[in-house]
Amino acid sequence: MLILSNYIGGTLQSPVNGRYIDNYEPSTGSVYGKIPDSDEHDVNLAVAAAKAAFPAWAAMDPASRSRQIHRIAEGINNRFEELAAAESRDSGKPVGLARRMDITRARDNFEFFAAAALQFASESHNQPGFINYTLRQPIGVVGCISPWNLPLYLFTWKIAPALAAGNCVVAKPSEVTPVTAHMLAEICMEVGLPAGVLNIVHGAGPQCGASIVKHPEIKGVSFTGSTRAGREIASVAAPMFKKLSLELGGKNPVIIFADSDYEEMLNTTVRSSFTNQGQICLCGSRIYVERPLYNRFRSDFVSRVQQLKVGDPAAADTNIGAVVSETHYNKILSYIALAKEEGGTILCGGEAVKMEGEQAGGWYIAPTVIDGLSPQCRTNQEEIFGPVVSIQPFDTEEEAVTLANNTDYGLAAVIWTNHLSRAHRLGDRLASGIVWINCWLERDLRTPFGGVKNSGVGREGGWEALRFFTEAKNICVKI
Numbered sequence: 001m002l003i004l005s006n007y008i009g010g011t012l013q014s015p016v017n018g019r020y021i022d023n024y025e026p027s028t029g030s031v032y033g034k035i036p037d038s039d040e041h042d043v044n045l046a047v048a049a050a051k052a053a054f055p056a057w058a059a060m061d062p063a064s065r066s067r068q069i070h071r072i073a074e075g076i077n078n079r080f081e082e083l084a085a086a087e088s089r090d091s092g093k094p095v096g097l098a099r100r101m102d103i104t105r106a107r108d109n110f111e112f113f114a115a116a117a118l119q120f121a122s123e124s125h126n127q128p129g130f131i132n133y134t135l136r137q138p139i140g141v142v143g144c145i146s147p148w149n150l151p152l153y154l155f156t157w158k159i160a161p162a163l164a165a166g167n168c169v170v171a172k173p174s175e176v177t178p179v180t181a182h183m184l185a186e187i188c189m190e191v192g193l194p195a196g197v198l199n200i201v202h203g204a205g206p207q208c209g210a211s212i213v214k215h216p217e218i219k220g221v222s223f224t225g226s227t228r229a230g231r232e233i234a235s236v237a238a239p240m241f242k243k244l245s246l247e248l249g250g251k252n253p254v255i256i257f258a259d260s261d262y263e264e265m266l267n268t269t270v271r272s273s274f275t276n277q278g279q280i281c282l283c284g285s286r287i288y289v290e291r292p293l294y295n296r297f298r299s300d301f302v303s304r305v306q307q308l309k310v311g312d313p314a315a316a317d318t319n320i321g322a323v324v325s326e327t328h329y330n331k332i333l334s335y336i337a338l339a340k341e342e343g344g345t346i347l348c349g350g351e352a353v354k355m356e357g358e359q360a361g362g363w364y365i366a367p368t369v370i371d372g373l374s375p376q377c378r379t380n381q382e383e384i385f386g387p388v389v390s391i392q393p394f395d396t397e398e399e400a401v402t403l404a405n406n407t408d409y410g411l412a413a414v415i416w417t418n419h420l421s422r423a424h425r426l427g428d429r430l431a432s433g434i435v436w437i438n439c440w441l442e443r444d445l446r447t448p449f450g451g452v453k454n455s456g457v458g459r460e461g462g463w464e465a466l467r468f469f470t471e472a473k474n475i476c477v478k479i
């Protein structure tokens with residue numbers, strides 16, 4: 001049994017209340033670890049440790065701070081395979097994906113922001129007789145709270161810029177997928193990160209997470225997770241005037257025109273629908289296809305999806321692993337049942353997959369394609385966050401834009417067309433923080449990342465992240 005600890009003030013610690021939460025292995029449905037069920041007592045200790053570490057960390061010259069952050073990236077690289085195996089086991093995702101995407105990106109997040117710490121600069125504005133210069137100073141102690149779908153990837157996407165900007169951090173990973181965060185703590189100890197600079201507290205959202213959000217010494221909170229939790233967090237943090245970055249849910253449209261490069265579009269649309277069992281906030285879940293292409297696309301898409309292999313996340317040939325928890329499994333299956341009630345036709349999948357042997361108790365769902373649903377129905381409006389997509393034809397560009405913009409979310413959108421001006425026109429008109437044209441999930445870490453409407457407030461990535469994790473102070477000098 002794997003027993004995890006909090007990482008506070010540079011040491012591994014048990015939760016003050018002595019309580020633990022069960023940690024499940026999605027591929028078998030069985031408990032394989034215990035994680036601290038921390039509460040405000042642990043958060044208070046973590047904040048005190050971060051506060052004590054802050055003056056030295058903030059005052060450190062950027063080159064030394066950059067080296068410290070770079071060492072964490074090296075530490076991740078040294079334990080790369082172990083981390084990929086742990087991420088796969090903890091979340092149910094195929095181990096190849098954990099390698100290619102999660103752990104690679106976790107390492108790259110630290111490398112990227114180690115370099116950014118050396119490059120970050122601020123502005124100066126001259127006027128006759130006066131010169132203004134802007135200082136961008138670290139906020140102090142900040143809170144970073146992340147979800148289960150890309151555990152170490154998203155956890156480090158917050159921690160790395162927060163540290164690079166000179167803050168000390170109290171971070172909480174999802175209680176559903178805590179293991180690689182625990183390993184990150186071990187890595188920070190191995191590479192000699194100064195005590196208290198990063199503190200990792202494990203536990204449930206309403207206790208541990210909420211204690212971070214409401215702690216008066218935590219001046220900024222960066223959160224990625226559900227729109228529901230984001231709303232709760234905003235209601236606590238906003239009246240305290242904390243800096244807040246919220247990366248929330250999505251219901252992303254994919255718009256396919258008949259003139260797109262067919263094979264590339266088809267292959268990528270299978271990926272954009274089902275990578276990580278559809279549990280990526282950027283996955284396309286509403287696919288709109290220009291009518292002349294609709295029948296051909298439907299038949300080819302369904303046949304490709306049926307070839308995806310659902311299986312043991314540890315096996316090299318698995319395309320679709322287990323979904324992350326029993327609660328989430330039941331939620332996804334209930335949306336498939338709802339889609340049928342709402343008049344949808346299940347073209348493939350639509351049911352749980354029962355494995356044999358060790359995996360018999362795991363949470364597997366066949367990749368599911370549905371058509372015949374109305375744009376307004378709940379299946380097409382609410383985030384499912386699983387291996388389920390709907391497809392629907394459209395006739396005009398105008399209709400495609402209306403359909404795409406017809407939800408409360410606005411995180412990411414994909415457009416497939418070779419018509420140059422149409423591609424740019426649509427890119428401009430989609431209510432979305434991110435638009436990919438003829439590609440998907442291409443990520444340049446310098447670009448602004450985030451959503452509009454109920455998908456969030458604020459942007460991560462590159463300078464946006466470093467600006468979020470600093471306060472701008474303008475100094476005006478008479479000359």
Ligand code: NAD
Binds near residue numbers: 205213
């Ligand atoms: P969640 O909101 O349930 O939990 C996310 C994190 O917040 C967890 O660490 C949880 O413990 C914590 N938390 C929950 N309630 C809290 C509260 N009241 N106060 C403080 N912390 C709290 O989300 P989830 O189920 O872990 O993740 C799935 C969701 O995340 C989906 O909606 C998905 O779209 C979204 N997501 C968004 C992005 C993005 O970049 N926009 C990226 C990945 C996932």
